[in-house]
Amino acid sequence: MAWTVDEQLALTACEAVAAIQAGKLRATDYVATLLARAAALSSLNALTALNMEGALAAAQRIDALAPDEKARLPLAGLPVVVKDNINTADLQTAGATPALADFKPKTNAPSVQRLLDAGAVLLGKANMHELACGITSTNFAAPGPVRNPYDPGLIPGGSSGGNAVAVAARIAPAGIGTDTSGSNRIPAALTGCVGFRPSVGNGGAERRYHDPQALLPLSHTRDTAGPIARTVADAALLDAVITGDTAQPSVTLAGLRIGLPAPLWDGLDASIEAVARGAQRKLEAAGVLFVELGMSELMPLNDRTTPITAHETLADVRAWLVANDAPVQTVEELALSIASPDVREIFAAILADPFAPLYQSALTTWRPQLQQLYATTFANERVDALMFPTTILPATPLDDIRGSSVVSLHGQMLDTMTAYLRNTDPSANAGLPGLSLPAGRTADGLPVGIELDGPVGSDRRLLAIGSAFEQVLGALAPPII
Template structure:
């Protein structure tokens, strides 16, 4: 039975691979359909480059394989999107910034290489917040342009992995890779109605789940990680299993779960988002989940005291090393910063250039970060928790600021606060501590904007967290597909 283009666009990653293996779908037909979808959705600005010739040739090679060889590939013919700060050999690694616009990678990040070896095909490199230093993906470089949310093209998709999220939500690809330092897979996942995983990082070394050092344009070697994104938790788990070689997931009965609700992450929420999040809680509780309310009053203040010191002191050190190691067109932090196009990123790099957080870094790493890790560890142990749960972001997607790239936002009539700080409020603490986090879709607001719920787990509990996510997803379902992904911004704004 031949699948129509509409049927192909609706496929999840699992379904697409199964169809290719069963001979119901030609990889070349599927790639052709998705490339046409990408062109139709060009107004999203989801991609920096489409690798059409490469992708079509790779798909044709999959189709030409003997059946037994194809069956041995767990991702045979699966098109994926890869964020523009992740190396793929012979493809552009621009990180959304002018100084790297013509930079072609000489290596492939290990996470990408494992997906490709399993049969995945990179359809293109995705747009992002410039240098990953932001959460809107409003990239004001002439080489990139702002990424738009498929649910409302006047709104942000979240960031910094907004291009990957927009491409997945708009049915251009079923899955892909982003990166996450403070929330950059989970925030865009939440704002576009998809799933995003931040894998365990811990203190590095064996605790780090994905090993892509020197193959990703960095912010912070302590906090950065590649992370898979998809329309379902099962699809994200599939990519994670291929990258890590992990065992298959074990089914999790909902009635066995004890899930903590940290009070600081359930306060000061947008009212429309809050309604969706609490309705999801009610459905999960009715399905048997036990929820435990937690004070955790030190969680946000402790994270805020050390977050920037860790991230931006390491930017000052890590960017020059990456530029040299990757034979980039510019070799110094100053040369890179001189060409930054987005005003919000320029302001941050003013502090990075003078190492404004250098004096605080060692105390943050020796005292503050271990204290935050201890807070998480003691809470999980004392309360016998499987995970924490809270809204991934305190508000849904807001209108794109095409002048500054990021602005101020007011939540529930309160005093306006910095947009980046607002969206990072819930995702940043686990990132600082090196813990895994998973954002799953909770539903749509009354205005039709997606809302995400985040599960944070103990260090190394990634597969357990994914299994819990699958169980939650079975209760909460998936949001309806965006209807206007190929509309122009002007048309959508007046619709």
């Protein structure tokens, strides 16, 4: 059959793979359509590099396979975008910063390699907040700030903003970003996508995605790659390929117990609260039982873990530069060419390392207490997951002069990063899996995300719960571009 452009753009990742495997859609045609889409929407600045020749060549190899060979590839012909801080051998891994422009590591990150081995096609590298040090994706280096497809004058969230915009704008059906404190979930929420942060726990066997020295880092304790897609099923598909865990737990909404942590529902923007409470009512009508949780210690404990990332960045970035034979070998050299004013300030603080004296207590005292709070809550309250708005306010105006450094909430001016990270940071600190999915849109038409957090290791069940919620809440209409 002949597919129209609109029909191809509307395909989810699962639908695209099924069509290619069945011989109903040529991977070459699909990739060509998305490459043209990327070029037409270049003003959104979603990508730092487009893999024109490589993507078409990879698609041609998929089309040349016998039907049974295609059927054995779980991602046959699926175009994906990969965040610019995840190692790829054929395209740059620059962290969207000038000192690493055009730098290509020798090998792909293991997570990326597993996608490619499963038949995925690398469409391009996704733009981001420079060096992942922010949540707006207002990048002052080329190609410039990432723009929200629902309103190009607004931020898309970050730091994986390019991934989310590429997926939301139908440039790609799915991709892989990174999440340290909320960098997958925040942009997913602000652009109407699904963002998944897999379990990290205390590292080792608890870490779901293993990409040693393959992510330009912020914190080895907290960093992880993770999928961004348009549906929970698509995120689960990528997760299964990367991990080999294809479990599909059965979830019945009737009687499902979901906790509502009070600190993460407090002080919300009115438009966010209206959509989130509306989603809660729909889920209650479907049989979900919501349990109000105090968790008064959550934010104080989380605040005491701040020194972990602040201290680890210096040594971790240096180690990545050396291990990957980057064109600069020290953080000092890297910092000299940082283009974004807010990131320059952060790296000046990183080099001073003021949190070093507090690091050990944050890592060995306060973080374990935060983890214990979550574990006790899940066990004592018998909740299957926690639910709350991913962000406390919707997308706000993009400021490409000052870098979107402050936002207004309830008549007060707040630090943008602090405001947007409020709800996503605690579970990231604790190493839990977190899933943001669309809850609806505000009266102004802006996407709102709802997050589900589960115990460490409950990733596939969390995805199954998210999929069941998605059936109730419905999909968002795509942006009109």
